[in-house]
Amino acid sequence: MFVNFRRIHKCQCVRLLTTGLLLCVLMVCWEPLEHHVVSHVRSYSYRYLVNSYDFLGSFGRHSGKGRWNRSVATYPYLINHPRKCAAGDGEGRDDVLLLLFVKSSPENFERRQAIRDTWGHESFVSSELGVIVRLAFAVGVHPDAGRRPGVQRALLREDHVHGDLIQQNFVDTFHNLTTKLMLQFHWSQTYCPRARFLMSADDDVFVHMPNLVRYLLETLRTESGSRNLWVGHVHRGAPPVRRTNSKYHVPYDLYPWPSYPDYTAGAGYVVSGDVAAKIYEATLLLNSSVYIDDVFMGMCAKAMGLSPREHAYFSGEGKAPYHPCIYDRMITSHGHATDVRSLWREAMGRSGRGGPGGFLGNLYCFAVRVTLLCLPNPRNTYSCRAAFT
Template sequence: MSLFCAVLMENMHIRLIFFCVVGVVVAFFLYLNFHWRLSSWYASGQKAVLLLSKSEPQWEDPGPYHVAYPRNYKFIMDDTPTCRTTTPFLILMVPVAPSNAAARDSIRKTWGNEKSVLGQMVETVFIVGLPGGADAEQQQEKLKQENQQHHDLIQSNFRDSYRNLTIKTMVMLEWLALHCVKASYVIKIDSDMLLHVPNLVKLLLDPSTAKQNYMTGLVWWHSPVLRNPLNKFYIPTHVFAEPEYPPYPLGMSYVMSLDLPAKIIKISPQIKPLYIEDAYLGMCLKRLGVSPTDPPEDTMFIVDPKHPLSSCSLSKVIAVTTTSIPQMTSYWERSRQPDAKC
């Protein structure tokens, strides 16, 4: 009995040692496996972080009331000599749809062809974005051919659309700030407008016209923010809380001294860009402490006249909206006649 107990005790002791050894070995292999998995996970995570850090930031939808600016837009067509080999007194900057070659051609034949006015150099350039639609490639090729002939197109790589007018305006200001600091004034004017260049130059040469921090056009004062969701220009209070926009010139045509583009670009990151381009411009001006100036006469900037302009009206106007290319051409021809006066 004693021997049996002794043998039994010895066997139990051996088994205990055996199980302890097995347990240690299993624990060791479990540790190695866990450590390997942890290292692999960490390496994968680091690789993912590295890849994300090298890639461009993901695009964030600006929502229905803002636009994606700034987005590091590039100029992909820009060989105009304006402000590079010349120093014009006045630049005529015309934002236009890529497909609207007819408007560009009519402007080149009329007010855009006035190069020397009252002894001052005047130059015209057109700014466009990327064409859209099924024939975008064909449109782009036509733009290249057009620019090879005229060298007056500036194109950036944003999508050209009504919704992106704020982007188009800011890209225009970027180009002016980059190239035209030695010029004096610029007028941004839509392609459906008549521009009376001599009347504009006469205004800008007037000693009372400011040479810095100057902006004029058809200025809207106390313009209410539209809160009706059914309105095209509806803006909710969480986007813009004030009941009125700061004063701004209507986007159809406005004049500015060429110190302003760089100032507006510098201040613009502080203001989230609305898709309503002229209202956003007014917000930037307010932040700068610059107020637009009413023109000396109400007849200088006219939008949607109820009746065709008389010779007397044409003798006073600077910019007026037109209904067609033939009407614009007719206005321009009449404005150049000696009897175009009151």
């Protein structure tokens, strides 16, 4: 038997170079790999095996946590409409199906107007869908002190025409989103406590209002009625982002656990009136140090023993595919800063009634939904199982 030593040396050299290359790639990609793989494995293990959060002990108002235990300031209202949900006698109405709170930045005038003209049109909902919905926009003050007076004057003119802005005197920034969430729940419990449902949505979200109203009315007819409902696009076992260069960075001393509680995407979710009351109570018990509003919502819910319900047609961070067979079932779609009006026309027009009827029409739409939602694509919207519901 003969051995080719030259060939052995070549093989070893190739293996050495390959190993070195892999190590270099691993070193360069370790931080993203650690976040996207290791952190998620650790997070899921904690979420489903340990699951021992103590938010009241660690984030309670009187927990003595020092630097993170700041009290929630009661910001004065700059614009308010206490009678938004009131009947003629000034009492809270029992017939408000949905209080629709849209989180908006002060300068997003066009987005607010597009919502008023489309899915947030109160008169359309009343005349076409036969229910009462109240629309309000939650805003703070402009973060640029130089531009603030001019933007504030424009906001006052806008509100004089439409009467739907709710503004408190806090700076409207990403790190004050939790303050804006608290504004919504505090205002709803003070001025609209008998609304059957509360929806929180971003101002770049499209809501298929007929489908949403149909879903809420069907919920009211169930055995549990409108109790204990918290529905949206659910994030389960998500790990905190520890990378300091990320917008969503949360340090260990602010949030020590390896997993967030289950929560719904802040772009759009719905809670029943009793859940809104419990979240309001939780905001009085927990400090608002965690500035990611949907995570803070999950913490409040966890402290009150509430769990979110997944709905296949509440969107995550992505836009829904543009197709009549999608419009037929969609509830929300995220990322519509400029195309709300065109999408509303499409969804409410002939195409909004779905594809052709009958067995063949249903089969066609099923095939379309599988193609759009289940094949690999860059959209982060509805899951594949939405095609089968």
